[in-house]
Structure formats: structure tokens, C-alpha cells
Amino acid sequence: MSISMVVLAKRPSEMTHEQFTTWWRGPHAAAAKVLPGLIAYRHGAVFKDYDSPDAPAWDGHAVLTFANRAAFDAALASPEWAAATRQTKGMGGKRIIVVTEEIDLLADGADG
Template identity: 70%
Template structure:
């Protein structure tokens, strides 16, 4: 079963959303896309927060998918992981990181 790390993050207080998106899709993506075992990597810019329509506290999300928990654990133990996470130290934004087991609900029989 696929396992994903889902990250929801806000930018550092002195960055614009455009700066944050450029960093996330640029140098940070370059460091993360080489994680061993990574089979999918998606990023989204928050354009609307339904729970806080006057202004969101979040600027983007990323989903990094691995074949299984063992592959994710191997990525966490890798030097590539150390390099990718080093970039985030001291950024002063907020984040939520969730590890999820995924099922494709569009696949026939996925609800079983």
C-alpha cells in the first residue's frame, strides 16, 4: 500500500507567497525529488481556504509518495533526506506533516 508524507506549510513571515512557491518548486524540489524510493511528488499553492476565507494561514502543500512504509523509512534515513531538510531549518514558517496510507478511491473496488 502506498504511503505518503503530506506537508502543509506557511511561508516565512518576510517572504511573499511567490517567493515561497519559487523556492519550494525550485531548489527545495530539486533536493527532494532525488529521495530514494520516491514514486510521486506533487506541490500545490493554496488559492483559497474554505475554513478561513478572509486569509489563509497556509501557502502550499506537498505530497511525497513511496511504495510502502519501508521505502519511506529508507528515504528518511538517507543523506538526500538530510540535505532536503537542511534547507528548511530556521525558515520561521509553520507546517503540519502527516504520514498517510493511501487508497485510490477512483479505482474499482477501492472502498472494500
């Protein structure tokens, strides 16, 4: 079963949504893409927030997927992880991070 780290983030107050998205998809993505064992990395920029349509509570999300827990644990223990997380220290904003055991509910034979 694959393991995904799901990050929901709000930009620091001194950045625009566009600046935050550019940073996340640029320098931060470059640091994260090299994580050992990473098999998928997706980012979404929020363009509509159904719960807060006038002032979106979040700017984007990322999903980093690993084949299994051992691969995930190895990535978190790596120097690449340390380098990627250093970029966010003291940045401000806010985030929610959850780690999930994930299945594809559209895949043949998926059991919900």
C-alpha cells in the same frame, strides 16, 4: 499500500506567497525529487482558503509518495533526506506533517 507524507506549510513572514511557492517548486523540489524510492511528488499552491478567506492560514501543500513503509523509512534514513530537510531548518513559518497509508478510492476495486 503506498505511504504518503503530506505537508501543509505557511511561509516565513519575510517571504511573499509567490516567493515561497517559487522556492518550494524550485530549489526545495530539486532536493526532494532525488529521494530514493519516491514514486510521486505533488505540490499545490493555495489560492483559496475556505476557512480563512481574507487571510489564508496556509500557502501550500506537498504530497510525497512511496511504494511502502520500507521505502519510506529508507528515504528518511538517506543523505538526500538530510540535505532536503537542512533547507528548512530555522526557516520560520509553520507546518503540519502527517504520514499516511494511502489508497486510491477512485481505482477499480478500491475498498473505502
